[in-house]
Amino acid sequence: xxxxxxxxxxxxxxxxxxxxxxxxxxxxxxxxxxxxxxxxxxxxxxxxxxxxxxxxxxxxxxxxxxxxxxxxxxxxxxxxxxxxxxxxxxxxxxxxxxxxxxxxxxxxxxxxxxxxxxxxxxxxxxxxxxxxxxxxxxxxxxxxxxxxxxxxxxxxxxxxxxxxxxxxxxxxxxxxxxxxxxxxxxxxxxxxxxxxxxxxxxxxxxxxxxxxxxxxxxxxxxxxxxxxxxxxxxxxxxxxxxxxxxxxxxxxxxxxxxxxxxxxxxxxxxxxxxxxxxxxxxxxxxxxxxxxxxx
Amino acid sequence: xxxxxxxxxxxxxxxxxxxxxxxxxxxxxxxxxxxxxxxxxxxxxxxxxxxxxxxxxxxxxxxxxxxxxxxxxxxxxxxxxxxxxxxxxxxxxxxxxxxxxxxxxxxxxxxxxxxxxxxxxxxxxxxxxxxxxxxxxxxxxxxxxxxxxxxxxxxxxxxxxxxxxxxxxxxxxxxxxxxxxxxxxxxxxxxxxxxxxxxxxxxxxxxxxxxxxxxxxxxxxxxxxxxxxxxxxxxxxxxxxxxxxxxxxxxxxxxxxxxxxxxxxxxxxxxxxxxxxxxxxxxxxxxxxxxxxxxxxxxxxxxxxxxxxxxxxxxxxxxxxxxxxxxxxxxxxxxxxxxxxxxxxxxxxxxxxxxxxxxxxxxxxxxxx
Numbered sequence: 224x225x226x227x228x229x230x231x232x233x234x235x236x237x238x239x240x241x242x243x244x245x246x247x248x249x250x251x252x253x254x255x256x257x258x259x260x261x262x263x264x265x266x267x268x269x270x271x272x273x274x275x276x277x278x279x280x281x282x283x284x285x286x287x288x289x290x291x292x293x294x295x296x297x298x299x300x301x302x303x304x305x306x307x308x309x310x311x312x313x314x315x316x317x318x319x320x321x322x323x324x325x326x327x328x329x330x331x332x333x334x335x336x337x338x339x340x341x342x343x344x345x346x347x348x349x350x351x352x353x354x355x356x357x358x359x360x361x362x363x364x365x366x367x368x369x370x371x372x373x374x375x376x377x378x379x380x381x382x383x384x385x386x387x388x389x390x391x392x393x394x395x396x397x398x399x400x401x402x403x404x405x406x407x408x409x410x411x412x413x414x415x416x417x418x419x420x421x422x423x424x425x426x427x428x429x430x431x432x433x434x435x436x437x438x439x440x441x442x443x444x445x446x447x448x449x450x451x452x453x454x455x456x457x458x459x460x461x462x463x464x465x466x467x468x469x470x471x472x473x474x475x476x477x478x479x480x481x482x483x484x485x486x487x488x489x490x491x492x493x494x495x496x497x498x499x500x501x502x503x504x505x506x507x508x509x510x511x512x513x514x515x516x517x518x
Numbered sequence: 519x520x521x522x523x524x525x526x527x528x529x530x531x532x533x534x535x536x537x538x539x540x541x542x543x544x545x546x547x548x549x550x551x552x553x554x555x556x557x558x559x560x561x562x563x564x565x566x567x568x569x570x571x572x573x574x575x576x577x578x579x580x581x582x583x584x585x586x587x588x589x590x591x592x593x594x595x596x597x598x599x600x601x602x603x604x605x606x607x608x609x610x611x612x613x614x615x616x617x618x619x620x621x622x623x624x625x626x627x628x629x630x631x632x633x634x635x636x637x638x639x640x641x642x643x644x645x646x647x648x649x650x651x652x653x654x655x656x657x658x659x660x661x662x663x664x665x666x667x668x669x670x671x672x673x674x675x676x677x678x679x680x681x682x683x684x685x686x687x688x689x690x691x692x693x694x695x696x697x698x699x700x701x702x703x704x705x706x707x708x709x710x711x712x713x714x715x716x717x718x719x720x721x722x723x724x725x726x727x728x729x730x731x732x733x734x735x736x737x738x739x740x741x742x743x744x745x746x747x748x749x750x751x752x753x754x755x756x757x758x759x760x761x762x763x764x765x766x767x768x769x770x771x772x773x774x775x776x777x778x779x780x781x782x783x784x785x786x787x788x789x790x791x792x793x794x795x796x797x798x799x800x801x802x803x804x805x806x807x808x809x810x811x812x813x814x815x816x817x818x819x820x821x822x823x824x825x826x827x828x829x830x831x832x833x834x835x836x837x838x839x840x841x842x843x844x845x846x847x848x849x850x851x852x853x854x855x856x857x858x859x860x861x862x863x864x865x866x867x868x869x870x871x872x873x874x875x876x877x878x879x880x881x882x883x884x885x886x887x
Contacts, residue, residue: 232723233723233727235720235724236720236721236722236723236724236725237723237724237727237728238724239720239724240721240724240725240728241728244728255747287746287747288747346622346625347618347621347622347625347642349625350621350624350625350638350639350642350643351621351625351642351643351645351646352643352646353643354643355643355646355647355650357868358861358865360818362857362860362861362864362865367841367853367857370841370842370845370853373845374667374668374850377666377667378667445734449733449734449735449736452736453736453738456736456738456739457738457826460826460829468736468739472739472742473742473830475742476742476743476745476746476830476831479746481743481746484739484742484743485743487739488736488739488740488743491735491736491739492735492736495734495735495736496731496734496735499734
């Protein structure tokens with residue numbers, strides 16, 4: 224961005240897009256709730272003014288499309304007016320999901336790094352394993368996540384770990400692929416220099432390859448943590464789960480509580496944004512400390 | 519120059535073979551002689567492969583020894599599920615080590631030259647896949663893992679063969695209706711919105727951060743809402759897929775349209791090209807790698823979206839429906855058959871996109887030899 228200010232190039236456009244989304248949401252709420260309200264009024268034999276009618280479409284208990292303020296009210300009620308550790312609190316449910324996400328993310332990142340180091344150093348692994356890791360991601364693992372949870376609970380593995388395993392599976396892939404790229408990113412001259420120092424493989428790895436891969440590492444971690452959260456949420460979908468954002472979604476869909484569903488979705492989105500920004504900020508910090516050029 | 523050229527895989531295989539001799543016969547279904555024959559084959563393979571041979575001959579010896587032993591080990595399980603001794607697993611490990619040695623020989627030193635590179639590039643991953651199946655089959659049946667926990671691949675294969683009509687119906691419902699429609703509409707709208715937004719700098723500036731943020735959100739969560747809105751049939755699943763595929767396409771296309779360099783754009787300006795001409799002749803081409811990236815991401819997302827959305831309510835057909843009901847009935851072989859179908863569909867989808875990408879973006883540096 225040459226020229227233009229931050230305010231003009233970022234804040235105004237983003238704010239106006241968000242405004243458009245908000246207006247569209249209200250219009251959709253009116254348009255989608257109106258048929259039900261009209262039907263309801265006709266049966267009750269009531270005639271209403273346009274303003275009354277509009278207000279009613281925005282305050283149905285089980286709307287087809289909840290209006291933003293209804294969702295905000297639900298969020299407010301379920302986060303700030305109840306104790307954070309009570310079962311009704313979205314903070315509690317978010318925490319359950321977050322803990323599974325973080326555990327799975329940690330395991331997935333570790334696994335991904337180990338696989339990447341193996342692939343870079345062992346040609347046989349590179350040839351035989353890499354194509355299968357890529358193929359493994361074309362399998363819609365999320366689709367069988369609930370089954371894996373049920374199976375693991377059948378052999379006595381319950382609680383946090385099964386969900387975390389789904390997250391692990393989803394998050395190891397971006398890290399492994401990104402790290403293979405990162406560990407191979409030092410150019411031949413640098414590798415040759417290490418050879419002239421008669422550095423062994425371990426020293427080359429530690430002093431050249433790993434520092435060179437740091438930007439790749441953070442870029443792939445950003446993808447991995449978002450995937451990890453999705454894994455944890457879907458892992459909570461089977462009926463066995465009693466807590467977490469996924470179970471709130473499922474309960475909401477059983478009782479057609481659209482407001483609850485949207486509130487849970489927003490809670491999940493807040494967690495996602497927090498996690499991604501955290502990794503992003505950490506990445507910028509580390510890159511700056513290591514003397515990377517800022518784009 | 520000695521005749522022997524030892525390597526750790528073959529030595530370990532030899533050791534494992536010797537260990538396996540302490541627990542003959544391998545299974546209740548194998549006679550001691552038959553077990554011994556397997557051990558002899560493995561030992562001979564290990565020793566001969568360590569001789570100074572041509573690489574081709576060494577690969578042949580390893581191929582015969584490892585797969586011969588593996589097929590004999592599988593045959594030995596007939597009617598003797600769950601009776602495998604420690605010796606059985608030791609010889610399985612030996613066969614697997616020889617298989618690994620085979621892969622190592624075929625991979626060479628990692629340099630990708632020579633005329634056989636193309637064949638090796640396919641054979642090596644295929645060998646790896648076959649070995650995963652062999653180990654799965656032998657361990658599950660040898661150790662007698664309960665069928666409800668993990669069925670052996672042979673049972674899954676049998677189930678696939680027996681229930682082709684059901685699988686075909688599920689495929690039609692989930693893939694041909696929901697996934698394909700949602701994928702095409704979602705990707706196309708994302709692309710068109712990106713093209714329009716790109717015309718007006720203001721929109722592009724606003725959409726890119728918002729789109730980036732939305733792509734990171736767990737969009738799969740809208741599935742229950744869509745089922746409430748659009749009913750149980752495939753339309754609601756297609757809607758989920760549309761929402762899930764829209765944002766990756768939007769973000770990637772916007773990023774791709776910014777990918778052409780200033781120099782190239784200046785050249786177009788000196789030719790007096792208008793916005794649409796620059797778009798059609800330069801920037802869309804430069805954006806192709808990004809667009810294909812989005813198409814690939816979307817191919818997986820679309821399948822996931824459609825299947826997961828079926829967990830929230832569906833007519834009595836579809837891959838997600840089948841998975842959730844058959845888990846409840848403990849018909850795990852049917853579940854795995856659906857997973858295999860999903861994996862094949864996903865891989866073919868991805869492979870077709872990769873091929874198309876190669877022909878469209880042949881100029882890209884990553885395809886240079």
